Amino acid sequence: xxxxxxxxxxxxxxxxxxxxxxxxxxxxxxxxxxxxxxxxxxxxxxxxxxxxxxxxxxxxxxxxxxxxxxxxxxxxxxxxxxxxxxxxxxxxxxxxxxxxxxxxxxxxxxxxxxxxxxxxxxxxxxxxxxxxxxxxxxxxxxxxxxxxxxxxxxxxxxxxxxxxxxxxxxxxxxxxxxxxxxxxxxxxxxxxxxxxxxxxxxxxxxxxxxxxxxxxxxxxxxxxxxxxxxxxxxxxxxxxxxxxxxxxxxxxxxxxxxxxxxxxxxxxxxxxxxxxxxxxxx
Amino acid sequence: xxxxxxxxxxxxxxxxxxxxxxxxxxxxxxxxxxxxxxxxxxxxxxxxxxxxxxxxxxxxxxxxxxxxxxxxxxxxxxxxxxxxxxxxxxxxxxxxxxxxxxxxxxxxxxxxxxxxxxxxxxxxxxxxxxxxxxxxxxxxxxxxxxxxxxxxxxxxxxxxxxxxxxxxxxxxxxxxxxxxxxxxxxxxxxxxxxxxxxxxxxxxxxxxxxxxxxxxxxxxxxxxxxxxxxxxxxxxxxxxxxxxxxxxxxxxxxxxxxxxx
Numbered sequence: 141x142x143x144x145x146x147x148x149x150x151x152x153x154x155x156x157x158x159x160x161x162x163x164x165x166x167x168x169x170x171x172x173x174x175x176x177x178x179x180x181x182x183x184x185x186x187x188x189x190x191x192x193x194x195x196x197x198x199x200x201x202x203x204x205x206x207x208x209x210x211x212x213x214x215x216x217x218x219x220x221x222x223x224x225x226x227x228x229x230x231x232x233x234x235x236x237x238x239x240x241x242x243x244x245x246x247x248x249x250x251x252x253x254x255x256x257x258x259x260x261x262x263x264x265x266x267x268x269x270x271x272x273x274x275x276x277x278x279x280x281x282x283x284x285x286x287x288x289x290x291x292x293x294x295x296x297x298x299x300x301x302x303x304x305x306x307x308x309x310x311x312x313x314x315x316x317x318x319x320x321x322x323x324x325x326x327x328x329x330x331x332x333x334x335x336x337x338x339x340x341x342x343x344x345x346x347x348x349x350x351x352x353x354x355x356x357x358x359x360x361x362x363x364x365x366x367x368x369x370x371x372x373x374x375x376x377x378x379x380x381x382x383x384x385x386x387x388x389x390x391x392x393x394x395x396x397x398x399x400x401x402x403x404x405x406x407x408x409x410x411x412x413x414x415x416x417x418x419x420x421x422x
Numbered sequence: 423x424x425x426x427x428x429x430x431x432x433x434x435x436x437x438x439x440x441x442x443x444x445x446x447x448x449x450x451x452x453x454x455x456x457x458x459x460x461x462x463x464x465x466x467x468x469x470x471x472x473x474x475x476x477x478x479x480x481x482x483x484x485x486x487x488x489x490x491x492x493x494x495x496x497x498x499x500x501x502x503x504x505x506x507x508x509x510x511x512x513x514x515x516x517x518x519x520x521x522x523x524x525x526x527x528x529x530x531x532x533x534x535x536x537x538x539x540x541x542x543x544x545x546x547x548x549x550x551x552x553x554x555x556x557x558x559x560x561x562x563x564x565x566x567x568x569x570x571x572x573x574x575x576x577x578x579x580x581x582x583x584x585x586x587x588x589x590x591x592x593x594x595x596x597x598x599x600x601x602x603x604x605x606x607x608x609x610x611x612x613x614x615x616x617x618x619x620x621x622x623x624x625x626x627x628x629x630x631x632x633x634x635x636x637x638x639x640x641x642x643x644x645x646x647x648x649x650x651x652x653x654x655x656x657x658x659x660x661x662x663x664x665x666x667x668x669x670x671x672x673x674x675x676x677x678x679x680x681x682x683x
Binding site: 156159160161162163181184185187189191193194195196197198199200204208209211212213214256260 | 425428429432433436437511514515516517518519520521522523524525680681
């Protein structure tokens, strides 16, 4: 699940509340049934937290750093060595285990932090801007690591300003502004992404001839909304997920429209973010 | 073993200061006692002085010089080791990782205190041979060495606890260190000034402000008089109370420092 909103929206505060670092002023916050105020220790056992500006002990070796946090999470006995080896492997740091942290590149430091966060095998990851400062390759690797964690049954709450990353890894994205739930013009405070039922997919369509007739045909299809129309092209939003998009394409062709191009826009989250937080809506 | 202690010791002993500081400390202490002995030996070239002076007097003077010099140097060093303990975690942004681990605020505080104290104990122990040189002249008992070492250690524990409290309160090491030094100087100077002011105009020496003066505490620890023994115990209790209060407040601050972590 992603968490997006303008600067000062309260994303970091919300993540800190979930990580038991900050006490909420009011309300109830539960993670896996545990109240973050009453059962802090239980919450810490199941949560892995990575802060927005994470720090490292630069004068420790990679393996010493992981050993320290394994001890701090009470990972003991033979399991400790196994868990550390696993963390080194996940972070791609096996060959760098003896290196001092200060010798690592930014990408490897971020891998080390993520490896540390996964040491105690948490069920929930709370990540605040995890890709800040990473080069494109490191970002791709981070996304792959998170997807793998998710495939293994873990839950991730990630706050990020890099919407394309969220688009890639999140099933849902929550909108937040001024410390409260925000919503797009349609009233959705949680946007469903990536093929989930109820997802709203933005499509760019180019047809032979005027777009007027084609857009009218598209409008006749359930769950379609015209966002923009220019010359031979028009932009639409389809509710219902990929199956609905495929059905719409069949409908257009079946209606005798000569479709030259039909693209689902990968930056749909950007459009929806702009509509939710654009001028006049902050 | 508390993981904090292992981590702190590893980092501290890797630091160049780990061997530089004990070397400098022993150098300063040795220089002080050698100079003190040189001047007393120079004075003793006077035959009349030699006739009156016993070896025990030289031994006691030698021992007291070493004990006071040791306390003075350690009071200068103690804030450096404690007041940066928690602020460094804030400055390098590692406190949030500690607070979200299964380490309790008390374990974090204890790890920092023990490491600071272990290093200061190392300095104390390394200076024992210098103190023990006084045995060669006589006039000094092993109990006196024990009392000096124990009292100095308790004073350093209190100063370290106060330093850690400052470290838990401030965000930056420079502020925490400055305030800790101000408190240490206050304990040394303000208590003496207060005692002098209260004593002025009265026939009696008002000593209660000195109960929190490290040098007064060390002085009464060496006496066998009942009055001084009472003052020593009161003084030690006050140091213990101050250290405990600072510890409780520091642990409370650590547990509430998630927002700034």
